[in-house]
Amino acid sequence: MTEQQVNEPASGVPTIYQWMGGEKALNRLTEVFYGHVMKDPLLAPVFAGMDEHHPRHVAMWLGEVFGGPATYSAERGGHPHMARMHLGRGITEAQRRRWVDLLQDTADEVGLPTDPEFRAVFTYYIEWGTRMALIYSGENPPPLNAADVPRWHWGQTPPWQPNG
Numbered sequence: 535m536t537e538q539q540v541n542e543p544a545s546g547v548p549t550i551y552q553w554m555g556g557e558k559a560l561n562r563l564t565e566v567f568y569g570h571v572m573k574d575p576l577l578a579p580v581f582a583g584m585d586e587h588h589p590r591h592v593a594m595w596l597g598e599v600f601g602g603p604a605t606y607s608a609e610r611g612g613h614p615h616m617a618r619m620h621l622g623r624g625i626t627e628a629q630r631r632r633w634v635d636l637l638q639d640t641a642d643e644v645g646l647p648t649d650p651e652f653r654a655v656f657t658y659y660i661e662w663g664t665r666m667a668l669i670y671s672g673e674n675p676p677p678l679n680a681a682d683v684p685r686w687h688w689g690q691t692p693p694w695q696p697n698g
């Protein structure tokens with residue numbers, strides 16, 4: 535499946551993945567982000583046993599969510615594997631919020647686009663995704679195979695492009 539076949543409306547509007555800089559930008563985002571996570575007093579204990587490839591795996595996941603290639607589904611076991619990785623971790627609301635704040639700060643730091651449309655849709659997914667991670671990490675998680683990898687679209691806020 536090519537990038538073009540995934541999540542790109544016929545109008546030629548770029549995918550969120552393309553707009554944010556694709557694989558290179560996502561890898562940079564997660565590399566820098568987990569560097570901060572490992573130094574954060576609230577989050578470091580949660581990630582103490584983190585796989586060294588974790589940043590790349592999360593970049594892969596985010597790429598698929600934002601309309602890039604479905605590599606996470608093909609190579610990492612898709613939604614069931616991602617959800618399983620959060621089981622039993624008992625993530626607290628304070629930890630979730632810190633994860634969100636650090637990721638948003640890192641988005642600025644690595645220079646992700648700052649246009650309102652992109653940041654709105656980015657924040658929409660991150661807010662939802664972290665709340666889902668918390669639910670999976672708690673008591674009575676939903677079934678692991680209840681959903682596929684979600685696919686995020688621009689929704690109400692497609693990117694503004696001159697002459698678009």
Ligand code: HEM
Pocket residue numbers: 577580581583584585588591592595596610615616619620623625629630633659660661662663664667668
């Ligand atoms: C949008 C929100 C989130 C996304 C997209 C996400 C994504 C992922 C993915 C894809 C994995 C599995 C990586 C693999 O294939 O091995 C994973 C594992 C993990 N996640 Fe999340 N996650 C989110 C939120 C959180 C939050 C809020 C926490 C805790 C505060 C958390 C803690 C962890 C931990 C500890 C692991 C296991 C890491 C390892 O040992 O390698 N996640 N996450």
